[in-house]
Amino acid sequence: MSASNTRRQIVDVADRLFYEHGFEASSFADIARDVGLSRGNFYYHFKTKDEILAAVIAQRISNTRAMLETWEQDTESPSDRILSFVHILIANRTKIMAYGCPVGTLCNELAKLDHVAKDEAAGLLTLFRNWLAGQFAALGRDADADALALHLLMxxxxxxxxxxxxxxxxxxxxxxxxxxAWLRTECSAALAADSRHPA
Structure with a gap:
């Protein structure tokens, strides 16, 4: 396996362990064990757990951006794009019931630890916030688009x-x-116009 593939596998395993057990509770040894690497080989790729965390956050941001871009490309209506976000709760319900929201749990843990990476992790929520605000603005709710985005995130x-x-x-x-139902009520006029005049 190439070095880049090994590094990617480490990040994938760390991402899963941080989600399922928490950042603080997941040790170097746990990650190395699940990847199948000796500690020496592991240190070749990452010297500290904070380095792994930074890579996990970067990967989550990259994956989230790709998901949002797919919704933009595949869904014409802003209202349907917003619903794609809402329906994550259904699509990921099994993992959410077991471990919570992967974004929210990581942000909460790092904030409690006052970890240096807490702002980078919060960037995931900011990414969703800005994207949702853009969808609400596209529905004619420019004045309160950000408030609506925050409400939906909440x-x-x-x-x-x-x-x-x-x-x-x-x-x-x-x-x-x-x-x-809330979305239909908040944006009823815009949704009606959106359905009458598809992009």
Whole structure:
């Protein structure tokens, strides 16, 4: 296996372990074990756990940008793009019930630790915030686009937190339906115009 492939595998494994067990609870030894590397070979790629964390955050940002770009390319309507974000709660419900939101849990943990990477991790939420604000602006809600984006982020993070606590899939589905109804109410005029005049 090439060095670049090994590095990518380390980042993938670390990403999973940080999500499932937390950054602080996941050790070098845990990551090396799951990758199948000796400690010596592991240190060739990463000298510190903070270096791995930086690579994990960078990969998550890259993957999130790619996902948002796919929604932009594949979905004509801003309202349907917003729904693509909302429906992440359904698509990832099993993992969310087990471990929470991967973005929210990492941001919360690093903030509690006052870790130097906390702002970089929060950049994931900022990425979603700015993208959602752009979709609301495209629906004619320029004046409060950012407030709507923050409200939707708050709702989705709240759903993920309670879904983890109660392990209740029907709760997730009810909340997603309620968010869909909220979206229709908030942007009813723009949604009607959007459906009459597709891009």
């Amino acid at each position: 709702r989705s993070q709240g759903v993920a937190t309670l879904a983890t606590a109660f392990r209740d899939e029907q709760f997730i589905r009810r909340e997603v339906a309620d968010i869909e």
